[in-house]
Amino acid sequence: MKNFELTGDLEHDVVTFLKNNNYSKTAEHSIRVGKEAERIAYKYNGNEIAAKTAGLLHDISIVFPNNERAVIVEQLGLKVLEEEKIFPLIAHQRISRVMAKEIFNISDEEILSAIECHTTLRKEATKTDKILFVADKIEWDQPGIPPYINEIKSQLELSLEHAAFSYINYLWERKETLKIVHPWLAEAHNELRNGTPQGRCSWSPLRSM
Template sequence: MHPLISALLENLNLPADPALAVPLFLGAHGHPRTCAHCAAVAAECRRLGLRFGVDPDLAALSGWLHDISAVWPASQRLSVARELDLPILPAERQHPMLLHQRLSAGLAEQAFGVSDPAVLSAIACHTTLRPNPAPLDLLLFCADKLAWDQPGQPPYLDAMQAALDDSLPAAAAVYLRHLWRQREFLPAVHPLLIEAWEFFGIEE
């Protein structure tokens, strides 16, 4: 385990159950709001897993862990990524928040012992999605957007919920289209997002 990660676990004895481990981990590092969001996303993931035939336990696990890299503030994410030998893309250098999905996947693997490639993949693309996404990629991507953690109701929510009557890809496309329409205002556009737009045929 990398020393940066082992330092985060000092004096912590994390239980195996993510519903107990993540609140303990995030609480110890002063992130109760992120913990509440992770709990909401995990619950949404479980609901969507049961609805769409994706393992609900793996779905909930991905929801609990998707934002655990919040323990590293945005100002530290570039240096942490360098220390962990993560390749940094230009968009991530421009807007380090975009690193948090891959940093969370790394933490899930090293700090929480997650080895399931489907879970790690879903966490690593939960903000941007990716081309040809797996079912769990789609599920976590959608759950994260449905479990809105800001004041008010997001403008895409009703359309996403309606699209779920069709499929997870249809719901994901609603949010991807929302980002496409806002693309000029995004602080940076990740190449995975561009590839997801192309894969889903998102255009005006």
């Protein structure tokens, strides 16, 4: 928090906070995700302001090292999942929620919820949850082109649910190579697999069974 004060301009504040902590690339990623979330929200008649806000703040907890994140979740008085102990990086979504609330004064549950599950999604996800989840995967923060990008974009033309499922199923088909399978992601996969309308796209949501 050194040399950092809120100005009321969220984009400026997020960028300043991250750059002050030497995370310029994350600042750029966050701006891109915010814009993409806003675009998707407009496309699907969602809450554009909430989507953009959640996009700007979703990775704000990058300032904490991976190996400290499970401990931080516990210090915040939250239950630490076993999967977060094994793969602490995944805990950043829950820490970002707290930071958005406590540092950036975000009180809207619609925004906080989306931030909290932006990496894994979860069952009974809200529209804004799904919007941020998909936007984050389209504007990913790794070098190169995402291997799933054409599929997720094509499925986004059908629905938010199709797009979210296409990414989750991409992981699901490769779950043996993952360090962990987060229980929220497993629940979202099961729900979307059973709930996504069939016959409207080139793949079947039941393919992974």
